[in-house]
Amino acid sequence: MSRFFVLTLAASAAVASAASAQTPCRDLASASLPGVTITAAEPVPAGPYAPRAKAPAFPPAPSAPLPEHCRVAAVLKPSPDSHIEMELWLPAEGWNGKFQGVGNGGFAGSISYGAMAGALGEGYATASTDTGHKGGNALFGIGHPEKVVDYAYRAVHEMTVASKALVEAFYGRGPRLSYWNGCSTGGRQGLMEAERYPEDYDGIVAGAPANYHSRLHAADLATAVPILLDPERNLPRTKLERLHAAVMDACDPLDGVLDGVLENPGLCGFDPAALLCTGLDSADCLTRPQLEAVRSIYGPVRFSSGETLFAGRAPGSESGWMMFGTGRPSPVSMGTFQLATQDAEWDWRTFDKDRDTRLADETTGFINAVDPDLRAFRDRGGKLLLYHGWNDPGISPYNTIDYYSSVLAATGPGREDWVRLFLVPGMGHCSGGSGTDQAHYMGALERWRESGIAPERIEAHRVADNRVERSRPLCPYPQVAVYTGTGSTNDAANFLCRDPRAPGAGKPEDRREHGQPGSPR
Numbered sequence: 001m002s003r004f005f006v007l008t009l010a011a012s013a014a015v016a017s018a019a020s021a022q023t024p025c026r027d028l029a030s031a032s033l034p035g036v037t038i039t040a041a042e043p044v045p046a047g048p049y050a051p052r053a054k055a056p057a058f059p060p061a062p063s064a065p066l067p068e069h070c071r072v073a074a075v076l077k078p079s080p081d082s083h084i085e086m087e088l089w090l091p092a093e094g095w096n097g098k099f100q101g102v103g104n105g106g107f108a109g110s111i112s113y114g115a116m117a118g119a120l121g122e123g124y125a126t127a128s129t130d131t132g133h134k135g136g137n138a139l140f141g142i143g144h145p146e147k148v149v150d151y152a153y154r155a156v157h158e159m160t161v162a163s164k165a166l167v168e169a170f171y172g173r174g175p176r177l178s179y180w181n182g183c184s185t186g187g188r189q190g191l192m193e194a195e196r197y198p199e200d201y202d203g204i205v206a207g208a209p210a211n212y213h214s215r216l217h218a219a220d221l222a223t224a225v226p227i228l229l230d231p232e233r234n235l236p237r238t239k240l241e242r243l244h245a246a247v248m249d250a251c252d253p254l255d256g257v258l259d260g261v262l263e264n265p266g267l268c269g270f271d272p273a274a275l276l277c278t279g280l281d282s283a284d285c286l287t288r289p290q291l292e293a294v295r296s297i298y299g300p301v302r303f304s305s306g307e308t309l310f311a312g313r314a315p316g317s318e319s320g321w322m323m324f325g326t327g328r329p330s331p332v333s334m335g336t337f338q339l340a341t342q343d344a345e346w347d348w349r350t351f352d353k354d355r356d357t358r359l360a361d362e363t364t365g366f367i368n369a370v371d372p373d374l375r376a377f378r379d380r381g382g383k384l385l386l387y388h389g390w391n392d393p394g395i396s397p398y399n400t401i402d403y404y405s406s407v408l409a410a411t412g413p414g415r416e417d418w419v420r421l422f423l424v425p426g427m428g429h430c431s432g433g434s435g436t437d438q439a440h441y442m443g444a445l446e447r448w449r450e451s452g453i454a455p456e457r458i459e460a461h462r463v464a465d466n467r468v469e470r471s472r473p474l475c476p477y478p479q480v481a482v483y484t485g486t487g488s489t490n491d492a493a494n495f496l497c498r499d500p501r502a503p504g505a506g507k508p509e510d511r512r513e514h515g516q517p518g519s520p521r
Helices: 002-018 025-030 113-121 145-171 185-196 213-229 237-255 288-298 331-341 353-367 375-379 397-411 441-451 508-514
Strands: 036-044 069-076 084-091 098-102 125-129 177-183 203-207 308-310 383-389 419-424 458-464 467-474 480-483 495-498
Touching (some): 025 036, 025 145, 069 145, 084 145, 098 113, 113 177, 145 185, 145 353, 177 185, 177 441, 213 331, 331 353, 383 441
Parallel strands (some): 098 177, 383 419
Antiparallel strands (some): 069 084
């Protein structure tokens, strides 16, 4: 923390002379900030994005033309072993007076230019960082503990502090409000900011947060490794599709609209044993080893003691399950154990659920953003908007529900005023899937933080062939969208947000925690 105050004070002094006048873009190259080296400061005319180096495959580069802006590139060095690259884009005209930091995915390793383009197009000064390394795997952290700290939380914070100082130098005034926008790792980064540096951002959008980093990856291996080591537990793609169809046949009618989407998967009581083969194996049934594999994916992963390790996947997500037919576990999940063991050649076949999860907790637990006590963020007016796709095949939405519940318990009354969770029926990981996966979460957050209008519903869309084919309201958890019974079921105007926890309706969290018969939870 002492370095933070030194950097903040020095940055303020460096830009004090520009308090009433802008600094030309190219002159930002000579800005002097502790631990910050400006490597480029250049005006960029309006037009298509022009990459300055070989663009990574992920995240995708901007596809739409960019408005005129000032591009600043910098290297941050908060420790002797740090080399954090970042970019800041500053609108040349029409700045909305605000700053937006954007997040990463997986193990990061690249700047999120596409997300920056979206923020720039809405008038934000915007920044992103590679979190201190190149490439989307965990090998950067073997023998480099400071680089792991950079990835865990330090890079985003340092980027934010430097960006605000440069914004002030360029415009002659700092941002009046600062927002964070990220999904997956970006969601975890947002929660980490609220937890460790509550003064950095005034509002945070955290989608599908990979916040329980060590447990998420341990649970992935706990389900994938037994399947990969036993061919009899493997499901071909045709059987996954048969399983998904059976789930939809059983549970799609429950919300009153047959649309291929489960509005509230927590109430789906489909039992996969209904597909158990009664004779010879066939494409339409599950063998007993395959049934066991399916149950392990739906159910919460538990330690040998019975303690819950991590939540299972929700019904409806079957088509996205990636542990079948791949030959090896997710490289991202394996990365956590390469870090934990400091071994690039760590053999996933030796994974032990109890031993290795505890090791990952002990050695990489500081990457987790699971502290629910966000009162410091709340008390300075911060707003937190969480969202998660019900059909997410990689990060269970139940984990986000559990985290949200823990925040409510830790921070007490008035929660509706500053934190809300929106679950997205049919959406996969951050986007995609069969549901309405396009929504302007940042707009809802802005209205909440700036006008005091809490989001009672957020309109979401499904787009195909460049047109909106369906709209639905996203409702603050635990509410769900209920069809009024009249009008098109493809129009959000014909749905109301209602709390399903009426007498006799059953609570999804009860069904999940207590393992009622017939429930995959």
